[in-house]
Amino acid sequence: MNKLLTFPDNQNMILSIRAKAMMFNDPRSAALLLQVERIARSEATALIISETGTGKELVARHIHNHSGRKGPFIAVNCGAFSETLIDAELFGHESGAFTGATQSRSGWFEAANGGTLFLDEIGDLSLALQVKLLRVLQERQVVRLGSRKPIPLDVRLVAATNVDLHKAIEAEHFRSDLYYRLSVATINLPPLFERTGDILPLAYHFIAIYGEKMKLDNVRLSSEAETALLQYDWPGNIRELENVIHFALIVCRDKVIVAEDLKLAGAARRRGSTISPAVATQTYTPEVQGHAVNMTQAATPEASLKDRLQTLIVESIETGDAGVFEFFEQTLIHTAFNFCAQNQVQTAKLLGISRNILRTHLKHHGLIGFDIEAGQHADVNLPQGMAIQ
Structure with missing residues (x-):
């Protein structure tokens, strides 16, 4: 089952840690796709659990596309906003609700009305925001900051995390009642090294994408290069595979990628947990x-x-x-x-x-500065022509 999932604007996407393509050639992936499409036809809140770079947002988009919902799909990275901004970004605010709020603004829940809201890195939310999110899910309505008027919602929520939420609950960093509300339909997305049948199809997909940009056609992988790709453990998952193929196309000769062209520089080997x-x-x-x-x-x-x-x-x-x-x-x-x-x-x-x-x-400890603009790495996708007022 060589079904391909990509972003609608895949050719113009900026570099990110997201996986930009998924294939389902591996039997484990094919079974996963069937599960995802069954979940999509329901209205159940879904929780995707997986590592970074495995394709969580692509799965969330596939759920939306097969759900029959006519509203927009909106993706928000909860880890990209500061603690002071995420509240207003999710739930909206009225004019004068806080310093700098010169006009009313709807939040991402309102923007996704009739569609699907994808909240990535849900484990990064503070306990206070977890309480507000739980209330929204229970009451199906949102109250903007500075307002007392509830706004009804028709939003399907798909959440994702690379954090072990069971351990987070034990450490009292995540609310158990919110976890049970989110995990009505849980999707465990395996890391790339556990679905080896997808590695070579994805590699050839990225060869085609970057080969076209670099005006290289008919580039192939040597048998040694294919073996190296299959034996590597991919700590960075699909995103790392994309980078490896991109670099290999730059340095390869005679349109053949050999093992020496592959920059396989992962920090850890997970088979056997060796370094x-x-x-x-x-x-x-x-x-x-x-x-x-x-x-x-x-x-x-x-x-x-x-x-x-x-x-x-x-x-x-x-x-x-x-x-x-x-x-x-x-x-x-x-x-x-x-x-x-x-x-x-x-x-x-x-x-x-x-x-x-x-x-x-x-x-x-001075490893990053204090002046990083809040939300500058937000992974937000709105349909063309739609803006939040």
């Missing part, structure tokens, strides 16, 4: 308040990770230096951020925290 030797032996020595840790020394296999970490902590405490907590926190944030190539989504997932919490730490 590549290059990562395991690298030395990283951040310095904070006079402290220094040699990560190569800490990575020796003789002792367990817990024992090695405890030894380092005891040694630091015994020095009597102030700022031990700050030192270890910064070392952890620095190391994880660099390990994930400064990708905030992957770093937050690696550390088991929300993206908003990670941003707070990154700002505190």
Whole structure:
């Protein structure tokens, strides 16, 4: 089943961490597609659980397209807005509701009336916003900030997350009642390395897309390159595959992509949960308040990770230096951020925290600035000619 899912404006999309194409050649993917299309025909709220770059928004769009709904499909990345703005963005506000609110404005729920609202990174919402979202889902109406007048809604919600919500509930970061409201129909989207039958069809799809842009035709993969693609574990999923193929087309010769043309630089190998030797032996020595840790020394296999970490902590405490907590926190944030190539989504997932919490730490330790424009990375899609008033 070589069905292809892409974005309507796929050719003009800016670079992002989203997967821009999905195929269903693998038997596991084919079964998933049938499940998605059955869910689409219902009115059930859906929750898509998967890693970044696997195609969650494409699945959400497919649900909308097969739902029979005539309204718009609108996608909002909850992690792209600051805590102070997300409330007004989702639910709207009246003039004078807060400083800078010079006119009334509808929110994304109102904009999606009659259609589907896709909320990505739902696990990043604060507990206060989770309460408001739960109320909207229960009452099927929204109240703008600064207003007491409820506005009826006819919106189907599809949510997505790369966070383990069960662990988030245990840690009291996510409300269990909201989880049960969202997960009426749960879709577990496997990572790319678990659906190997999709890898080569997707690779040839990206060869065709970028080959046309680069005026290269009839480019093919050597048998060694195909084997390398199938054996790689794709920590970045479909988005990483797209980047690998794009780069390979730039450096390949005679219209044949060989294994050496593939820039397979993932940080971790998930089969067997092993780490590549290059990562395991690298030395990283951040310095904070006079402290220094040699990560190569800490990575020796003789002792367990817990024992090695405890030894380092005891040694630091015994020095009597102030700022031990700050030192270890910064070392952890620095190391994880660099390990994930400064990708905030992957770093937050690696550390088991929300993206908003990670941003707070990154700002505190000077790894990102405070002047990032709120919502500048928002992944919002409105139909042509539609605007929020």
